Amino acid sequence: LSITPPAGGLSITSTGLAITPPSGGLSITPPAGGLSITSTGLAITPPADGLSITPPVAGLLITSPGLAVATGxxxxxxxxxxxxxxxxxxxxxxxxxxxxxxxxxxxxxxxxxxxxxxxxxxxxxxxxxxxxxxxxxxxxxxxxxxxxxxxxxxxxxxxxxxxxxxxxxxxxxxxxxxx
Missing domain, CATH: 2.60.120.510 (Mitogen Ypm)
Known part of the structure; x- marks a missing residue:
């Protein structure tokens, strides 16, 4: 596994993974048992009443190989x-x-x-x-x-x-x- 984070944006410590978003750009507050990061990737288990994502005013950018979505x-x-x-x-x-x-x-x-x-x-x-x-x-x-x-x-x-x-x-x- 090789990760090259942006300056000040990602740190991996002995206790876990820390992501520092740009000012006002990202806020994740998962419910208990709702978000886990494993060696095989990211798993999101939404609560029974649904999952809500509120993007910042400038839009939301989601990237992965072959996928780029932006709204605004x-x-x-x-x-x-x-x-x-x-x-x-x-x-x-x-x-x-x-x-x-x-x-x-x-x-x-x-x-x-x-x-x-x-x-x-x-x-x-x-x-x-x-x-x-x-x-x-x-x-x-x-x-x-x-x-x-x-x-x-x-x-x-x-x-x-x-x-x-x-x-x-x-x-x-x-x-x-x-x-």
Missing amino acids: TTDVSYQRVNFTDTAGSADVTHEALGVRMWTFGVVNDSLAENAQAEVKMQVSPDGETWQDEVSTVTISQNSLATFVPGIFLKYARLFYKAVDAASPVTLNIYFQGQL
Whole structure:
């Protein structure tokens, strides 16, 4: 048996095994007879009322040969206020690599009833060369449109423009995903 622990993370003494997790990263409190470490591995015997695992906020990572599971979410939101550009402009670039599933949500929060925006999603493998992922969607006041990728590439962004320069548009933009 050969174990090479991280610095300060694992110590084996004459009385047993001690694991020192990163700050706030791991807490195990087994019920009596519920956790045992033997020469053949780790055995967990859950109590009769079930086993509960509460991961830290940043997610839970379980690893073994061939298995890596992580859970978590990302939620980025911002606002584009009173734009009138009818030529259009590209918005913030988001790195989607490492985000399993993600969606842009766009709400037209304009004050004028006739303020409309045309929005489309673009994707890129390198952050330089962009391809339109979906057709342009016209979003009216107080309406929501969602943009879900059909093609997976490293980067994603929205491209938007006002339909009429005389009607300022305000968009609330959300990038939400599951890690």
